[in-house]
Amino acid sequence: NNLGMYFVFAVFPFLLLLIKEKNRKNKLIYSMLTLLSLVNIIFSYSRNALIGFAVGITVLIAVFGIRYLFLTIIPALFVFFIPSLSNRIKDISDVSQNLSRIKLWTLAGLIIKDHPILGIGNGNFGKYKNDYPINFAEYNITEVYHPHNAFLKAYCELGLIGLISFTGMIVSSFFVLHKFIKNQGNNFYNWFYTGVFISLFAMVFMNLIDSFFSAPKVIVYYFIVMGVCEGIRIRQGKISR
Numbered sequence: 364n365n366l367g368m369y370f371v372f373a374v375f376p377f378l379l380l381l382i383k384e385k386n387r388k389n390k391l392i393y394s395m396l397t398l399l400s401l402v403n404i405i406f407s408y409s410r411n412a413l414i415g416f417a418v419g420i421t422v423l424i425a426v427f428g429i430r431y432l433f434l435t436i437i438p439a440l441f442v443f444f445i446p447s448l449s450n451r452i453k454d455i456s457d458v459s460q461n462l463s464r465i466k467l468w469t470l471a472g473l474i475i476k477d478h479p480i481l482g483i484g485n486g487n488f489g490k491y492k493n494d495y496p497i498n499f500a501e502y503n504i505t506e507v508y509h510p511h512n513a514f515l516k517a518y519c520e521l522g523l524i525g526l527i528s529f530t531g532m533i534v535s536s537f538f539v540l541h542k543f544i545k546n547q548g549n550n551f552y553n554w555f556y557t558g559v560f561i562s563l564f565a566m567v568f569m570n571l572i573d574s575f576f577s578a579p580k581v582i583v584y585y586f587i588v589m590g591v592c593e594g595i596r597i598r599q600g601k602i603s604r
Contacts, residue, residue: 365578367404367412371565372584374400375419376558383554411569419565426561464511464572470497471510474519482522509577513570516577529576536563536589543592552595559588 377400381393404412473495474483483491489507509516517529540560547553566575566585575581 364407364409364411364573365575365581367407367409368415368566368569368573368575368578368581369584370400370403370407371412371415371419371569372559372562372581374404374416375423375562375565376555378423379554379558379561380551383549411573414572415565415569418568419561422561422564466497467507467510468512468515470495470507471512471515471519473497475515478519478522480522480524482518482520482525485520488516488520509574511573513574513576516574533563533567539589539592543596546599556592559592 374397377393377396381390381397384390384393404416470492471488474488474491488509492507510519514526514530518526521529537560540556540563544553544556544560547556569575
């Protein structure tokens with residue numbers, strides 16, 4: 364899941380650069396990066412990553428038009444010719460495999476009900492598993508680390524203030540990216556961060572059914588990309604003055 368999330372976030376900036384690049388050498392490099400990202404998403408066998416990629420493609424089509432529907436051809440071919448991948452796609456609608464997440468969300472809801480303001484402390488979700496009458500054994504779940512929803516995790520562990528802060532960070536990321544892209548014109552930064560903007564939609568959706576803000580290997584990339592965006596904005600502001 365972490366591998367899939369990482370490359371879902373990475374693939375759309377590469378893809379936008381590939382589409383808009385005119386230089387053949389650079390276009391080849393972006394083609395290789397995009398293809399490698401797609402292969403990693405597919406062979407991560409993560410249902411969440413496949414859904415996240417589909418969300419990103421949907422946003423891309425909504426912004427740039429239906430002609431980019433062809434981008435689904437390569438993943439579709441892999442899924443069609445590799446049975447284990449097609450089985451993972453079918454598992455998305457398998458209710459029995461999704462019930463464990465519903466149980467985790469139920470547990471999070473019970474914790475929020477009992478600790479709505481201050482929460483239970485960051486990283487303590489799993490310690491409350493046995494305090495509520497929810498049976499996880501039937502799903503072969505021996506360890507519980509988070510509720511498989513980043514927003515529920517923020518709420519039950521950090522309370523209402525934590526949820527507002529976390530949601531504010533996500534929403535502000537969208538506003539910052541949109542404003543930054545609008546001021547760039549037709550250049551590298553514009554298309555790279557347009558891809559990041561699309562990736563952010565996919566990332567938020569994926570965090571509704573998992574919690575990747577608990578995975579430093581994944582989320583550090585998000586903070587670095589946003590930090591570079593802010594650094595470019597400050598540098599360009601100084602240059603313009």
